[in-house]
Amino acid sequence: MDELGLNKLFAGILVAGLMLMAGIKLADVLVPHSELTQNAYVIEVPEGGTAVAEAPKATGPEPIFALLASADAIAGEKLAKKCTACHVFDQGGANKVGPALWNIVNANKGAVDGFSYSGALTDFGGQWDYAALNAFLYKPKAYISGTKMNFAGLKKPSDRANMIAYLRQQADAPATLPTDAEIAAESGG
Ligand code: HEC
Incomplete structure (x- = not known):
């Protein structure tokens, strides 16, 4: 190959190299490197806690306000047979295994005279409003852990609504x- 041929060859290699570099630059501009702004795997860490697998949440208690x-209340009175081993609902009724429940809706928790409550219940505080009764009657020991009311709960929303409708009637007003x-x-809306 003569000198001119060699020069052409080198020129060719040079141009090819330049084009390659230009190509890489161009690709850089056209396809910008996107920085990952988030972990590709999102690891859920509950606030203030560590990422441990939690037992699946129970689904209840479902809302019952709309049902009230x-x-x-008549169906509620029948359901109250589940309670009468421990509770009296009538006006002036006495405490039994559990406190007398006349006037219980909106009453302070753990406040029936002469009844010896668990510390768990008296420490819990608040009133027996409809929301508290719904949660407690769904699963007493889930709502107030340590309560001495040994009752599994009323799992059906309509049962709790009927029960609470009956409790509501067992009152002066x-x-x-x-x-x-x-x-x-x-109901969250
Ligand atoms: C096996 C006995 C038992 C049964 C059955 C039972 N309870 Fe109770 N209940 C108790 C006891 C004991 C307490 C007090 C709990 C404590 O001090 O932790 C209580 C507390 C309560 C309270 C809170 C009263 C207050 O003054 O703060 C309500 C409301 C209540 N029961 C409603 C019911 C209803 C409604 C039923 C039936 C669906 C029922 N209970 C079934 C024993 C029972």
């Missing part, structure tokens, strides 16, 4: 029913 207005706004708030 049309709940059946039945508590007002939940408002539309309260019903909406309870």
Whole structure:
């Protein structure tokens, strides 16, 4: 190969090299490196806790406010047979294994005269409003861990609504029913 041929060859290699570099630069511009802003795997860590697998949450207690207005207090009275081994519902009824439950809706928790409550219940505080009764009657020991009420709970929303409708009637003046706004708030909308 003569000198001119060699020069052409080198020029060719040079141009090819330049084009390659230009190509890489161009690719850089066209396809910008996207920095990963998040971990590709999102690891859920509960706030203030460590990432341990938690037991699946129980589904209940389902909302019952909307059911209360049309709940059946007579059916509730029948359900109350599940309670009467331990509770009296009548006005002036005495404490038994559990406290007397006349006037219980909206009463302070753990406040029936002369009944010896568990520390768990008296420490819990608050009133027996509809939401508290719904949660407690769904599963007493889940709502107040350490309560000495040995009762599995009423799993059916309609049972709890009927039961609470009956409790509401066992009072000097039945508590007002939940408002539309309260019903909406309870069911998360
Ligand atoms: C095996 C006995 C037993 C049965 C059955 C039972 N309870 Fe109770 N209940 C108790 C005891 C004991 C307490 C007090 C709990 C404590 O001090 O931790 C209690 C507490 C309560 C309270 C809270 C009272 C307060 O003054 O704070 C309510 C409300 C209640 N029971 C409703 C019911 C209803 C409604 C049923 C039936 C669906 C029922 N219970 C079934 C024993 C029972």
